[in-house]
Amino acid sequence: MIPSAPLFFRYPAKDGTGTTTRESVSEKEVVEEDKYICCAQCLQPITRPSDRIVVNGSHVHTFANPSGIVYEIGCFQSAIGCGYAGPASDEFAWFKGFSWKVSYCGKCLLHLGWLFLSGDNSFNGLILDRLVEPD
DSSP: OOOOSEEEEEOOOSSSSSOGGGGGOOOOHHHTTTOEEEEETOOOOOGGGGGBBEEETBBBEEEETTTOOOOEEEEOOOOTEEEEEEEEEOOOOOOTHHHHEEEETTOOOOOOEEEEEETTTEEEEGGGGEEEEEO
16 A cells, blocks of 8 residues: 655644744744753753654654564654664664664764664654653
């Protein structure tokens, strides 16, 4: 079955166009954009709330790896505080058509999730209980 919606998209901007312009951003939203979601272990900034995206109909997904460890991940367009390890793998891919690399905190090296890659498309699936939200 071919999905009727794109695989992933950004949350829509307040002006409804999908693009945020300085004119459409309130002062409160600018302050929110300056806040980061951080590594729960060392508080390194990892991503921003505005980088949340929907993939296959949801921002949050729950998956189990081949060892039976269950992860709840959130999908993010960008994760500036992450590093990535190893070559991309297609084994046990959670998102059809995407390969993955392990992502880790760029400061303390805690495993934070995975970078999912498909051609020119990519997104980060970050383990939600290893992140802390801004106040």
